[in-house]
Amino acid sequence: MELKAAADRLFPADAGVRRLAAELYAAVADAPIVSPHGHVDPRLLLDDDPFADPAALLVTPDHYVLRLLHAHGVPLDALGRGPAGSSAPRDVWRAFASHWHAFAATPVRVWLEDTLQNVVGLDRHPSAGNADEQFDAIAAWIADPASRPRRLYERFRIEVLATTDDPADDLAAHRALAADPSWHGRVIPTFRPDRYLDPSAPGWRQALDDLTAASGIETGTHAGLIAALEDRRAFFRACGATSTDTGVVEAWAVRAEPAELERIHAAARAGDVPASDAAAYRAHMLWELARMSSEDGLVMQLHPGVLRNHHAPTLQRFGPDTGHDLPLPTAYSVPLRELLRDFGTHPSFRMVLFTVDETAFSREIAPLAGFYPSVFAGAPWWFLDSPDGIRRYREAVTDSAGFGKTSGFIDDTRAFLSIPARHDVARRMDAGWLATLVATGRLPEAEAHAIAADLVGPLPRRVFRLDA
Amino acid sequence: MELKAAADRLFPADAGVRRLAAELYAAVADAPIVSPHGHVDPRLLLDDDPFADPAALLVTPDHYVLRLLHAHGVPLDALGRGPAGSSAPRDVWRAFASHWHAFAATPVRVWLEDTLQNVVGLDRHPSAGNADEQFDAIAAWIADPASRPRRLYERFRIEVLATTDDPADDLAAHRALAADPSWHGRVIPTFRPDRYLDPSAPGWRQALDDLTAASGIETGTHAGLIAALEDRRAFFRACGATSTDTGVVEAWAVRAEPAELERIHAAARAGDVPASDAAAYRAHMLWELARMSSEDGLVMQLHPGVLRNHHAPTLQRFGPDTGHDLPLPTAYSVPLRELLRDFGTHPSFRMVLFTVDETAFSREIAPLAGFYPSVFAGAPWWFLDSPDGIRRYREAVTDSAGFGKTSGFIDDTRAFLSIPARHDVARRMDAGWLATLVATGRLPEAEAHAIAADLVGPLPRRVFRLDA
């Protein structure tokens, strides 16, 4: 089947609304991309090597793609995961291409179509029949110097790209990039301290050792851990970071007493921490991260409500990020009450709340963002990062939070090639929503144009303090 | 920008559906307003004084307006809250007008546009540039005798307006109004016993003293409290009340033993009530309120699921109703099971269930209203009282409860000027939903017209027993 993305795709069906959406979209379609949250490896742009092969480019590392293929019976071994060399790239591509129907009507299909047609330049849908031919075509495209990461960064009109980094990371790639006179882009780190928050997690003690090594500050005590994190935040800020990111199962943020924290810290170092102590420690750490943000101004992103690695056998065999992280019912207003009591109106504090439980948009996130000056409703994320998810997000948050208290789109991706496609989907859906508001008399057309322009650049730059 | 509310605003975008919606709306657009639930002070109509000033009229008392301005960084001091005189009305209006963009696409904007254009008679959107000029224009409008509350009551075609009143209230204003030969409207009280339900609340003992003073019945015992409440209900009924209203955090209604209740009552009087006792007492009180309703026929409105005063520092400094009451996940079917076992099919009992957790509409409220003759699905309320909220409400409740088991619109407002705008939004959205049902072959057009007419008058009069 011919691969031909419609020029007016994703706009509302009504002709009048569609025309208006197209106009709103046209004015922002080519605006530079501000990407304040994602998972691209900075070395990709530092090294600027060609991509490895079509499977490694488009299939194997993308957990959105993996999970749907797996759901349709393709084992992860056949997709390039598991013991190295267990599947040749060409075989991976064949498996992918012959299951193209599995993606029908999903956001993955929308992104892939846009990428394959408009970035890679294919003209047919993948299929079992054309798998080899397309594999070769993509390999040839990869070999073209114009397909190197830096050239694509420019072609994609990326203005700023935030990565996600461990506090113990030396940010060597970021520093080298910034020092490279031939590089004119902007790649900034994001401080992600997840490994240090849970004293009952298997890797916690190792993480503390890593942090000590990176900071030169002893982390044998809770006070030491806090000091070391503060030290690394300063380093991250010096390297261009403007925000932090934290993923937690539950958003509880409750201050604990220093003595209590030291007691738990010491017990956890000794490998013995009861669940209730670990929970109290984690809740305090979330509060501390807010306290630090109120002092250093790093924007605090919070992603609660994900149950990681649901299927233990797959985790054991294939590692994490293999498609079985799952959403949980998620609360915000009650667990974050103490944190917001202490920092919610602090002028330096800023918090972006994300969710994969969409019931929270109208019930908790928008009402919080509609009162606290520090709180912003994060863009729909992960399972909700789809045309319909974006529409439902706007319908759910606009009533209580308007546009100005939303975060602007974040692509959250490790699939470098999909960045423009993802931003394009958001721009189209926002244009459609704005057009609907105009068509139903809820927004003057001039104001809709101003908002559309704000959403793709000025707003995320303000929210994430990218101009500071 | 010109202020020009579109005649066909809020109708569906499709031309055919819109035409039909416009027809359905036209037939009810000017119907009298039945307002069975709200928070207007009856003294407004008794005294019939001119409104104080533009800020006091449109900004300072409206927590919908305050919360969004606060979210955009305007401190409440600058909006007329806090120590008296801390901000001049003109400065409040300037702050409001210069943040007009904060309301873009929110329901607050829809109400304000309608009010400013069609009630006050302005012709431009508020802005920093025209703030002084509009302030003066509104002040002039206020000074016009035609802008007095009673004249507006008539102009708004209000047929009945229910207020919200404490059981200890002497309803002097209601009685004086009713006795005033120059007054031809209908303002009725609503019995709101919230202060008497929770023996662990700080004001409970004072409330009991107030109730004793009002009723002449000793409330030192639980039995006395019940008797005093029953006495006041009779008084409220004599003053025209047809319903009660109760706001609770959780909807548990479970009967307790008299001895147990007396024990808790006595302990609470002595200032010592454990949380579990307080919860049991509250749950029993909700059951008692239903029992009383089954006997005296007052319609029982229930508003569970709001966490009041989320931000303690703002409560301390500015008091309640300052924009940080927030929705909680809310359950109905399980907590109300015992109450409905005892009164759900009682011919005199009637209960209207409201929610700010919209997931409850299709999962709990509509299924309950679709079985129990006594239960009605309350209109979308507070955070959900918006064009999209109303649409989602209809989509969620019609399947299981149709139209006849819904409450009809309630405006729930303390902003007198916004009453017509709010009812107009509901009429438009219901017309659009009915038009969609006709256009998709789910409802004959004649039946849609009959339902539209029923929704704005006969239905709420039946549900709230206003004709009894």
Added chain:
Amino acid sequence: MELKAAADRLFPADAGVRRLAAELYAAVADAPIVSPHGHVDPRLLLDDDPFADPAALLVTPDHYVLRLLHAHGVPLDALGRGPAGSSAPRDVWRAFASHWHAFAATPVRVWLEDTLQNVVGLDRHPSAGNADEQFDAIAAWIADPASRPRRLYERFRIEVLATTDDPADDLAAHRALAADPSWHGRVIPTFRPDRYLDPSAPGWRQALDDLTAASGIETGTHAGLIAALEDRRAFFRACGATSTDTGVVEAWAVRAEPAELERIHAAARAGDVPASDAAAYRAHMLWELARMSSEDGLVMQLHPGVLRNHHAPTLQRFGPDTGHDLPLPTAYSVPLRELLRDFGTHPSFRMVLFTVDETAFSREIAPLAGFYPSVFAGAPWWFLDSPDGIRRYREAVTDSAGFGKTSGFIDDTRAFLSIPARHDVARRMDAGWLATLVATGRLPEAEAHAIAADLVGPLPRRVFRLDA
């Protein structure tokens, strides 16, 4: 009012989308009906007797109809429930017809209109005025040999009809039907072991005795119960069953130790089982059912989250299935984690997850179906089995699960006459959704046609292993 179902009913309002929906629908409108889950009594088709009377045909046994009439104040006695003979069929029909407005815009109305017009051949909406006339007309229709169940089975183009059956059932009706040379349809049993799962349920000991009688296997021990269930599954399979069905309040499935299970089993036989033991036993039984499915290949349907018989007085007087079973908030990912750890990637295991809590579609069910090859997102069920419910289902599950990991429509009905109407609604709504996807550039038209065709036959046959 004339009864005239619009040919393009339920399609989206936009003319272009509607045209496309009509084309997609036309290609599947007359496709045979695959009904892998329902509650029709197999004796209906074995005996092939005429239906009793209009009330018994369309009103009395249908809890969707009963509940809305009851909600509008019609007592169940007046609808043919309660002591036999308490209401004449004609009086029941009069009560129903005079409350026709109660069904306005509900799915019940859609089904009834289609049935009355297209199956029974009426040409007016029921009303108080035509109740007697329509009662007689329906009675005459019933008397027509063409209205016998087997003739209707053919007329409805039913290809396969699954019933729901107790493991102790001898399936005599199924076997007799299969052996009847004059019968050419396919009616298959479904294994529903609910009575055997909860050792604290009043009927559990009787159920075990029944199972022993049916299987000849002693159920005095837990091991015996398991063996007896396995024996009956084999019998059901031999009689054509391809799936099981289980309704639970919560979906917990957690393995317990044999000794523990025997202890609880013995205590429960003695009538003494604490709630926590009963919960552990139930959770283990759900795990066992999955284990059995992984071994014998029967597809496991799971329906959690229903609170049965909410109104105790109605249960006492009128028995179960009288309209007051109600949805509960329902979780899947956490409670099913152990079950899916053990069987989620087992090649023989298959599980279809249903819900009446629609928040679970995008948050839990679609993400599970989008990773586990064994999991399928069940069609919207019961309270959600409506035009809008189906649309919201597709919008919520397609992102994470596409079409291929959904179950295909199931009618779940005991109202034989409503089967074609229910499948027709699903076909129309799916055609509308596919048309919307095409119109918004998310799906090529050819692929939409292929999916529409797949959904009505091949897909449910694959999912429910009907061709095995």
